[in-house]
Amino acid sequence: MASNAANLNAVRETMDVLFEISRILNTGLDMETLSICVRLCEQGINPEALSSVIKELRKATEALKFFYFIFEVWEPELSTIYKAAENMTS
Numbered sequence: 001m002a003s004n005a006a007n008l009n010a011v012r013e014t015m016d017v018l019f020e021i022s023r024i025l026n027t028g029l030d031m032e033t034l035s036i037c038v039r040l041c042e043q044g045i046n047p048e049a050l051s052s053v054i055k056e057l058r059k060a061t062e063a064l065k066f067f068y069f070i071f072e073v074w075e076p077e078l079s080t081i082y083k084a085a086e087n088m089t090s
Contacts, residue, residue: 028058 015035022029029037037054041047 029054 015031015038018038019029019031019034021035026035035048035052040050
C-alpha cells in the first residue's frame with residue numbers, strides 16, 4: 001500500500017510540474033486536458049499530431065463562436081428574410 005501511495009504522489013508531482021510548464025508556455029490547457037494529452041502520448045499518439053488536432057479544434061471552436069455571434073446579432077433580420085422567402089414561394 002505504501003508503494004501505491006508513493007506512486008500516486010509521484011504521478012501527482014509529475015502532473016503538477018507538467019502543468020506548470022504548460023502554464024509557462026501559455027498552452028491554454030487545463031489540468032484535465034493536459035492529463036488526457038499525457039495519457040494519449042503514453043498510449044503512443046504522436047505528440048505533434050495531437051498538438052495539430054488541438055490547434056484545429058481551437059480554430060473550429062472560434063469559428064463556431066463567431067457564427068453563433070453573427071446569428072445572434074442578425075437573427076431578427078434573418079427571420080424576416082426567411083418569412084419573406086416563404087411568402088414568395090406560397
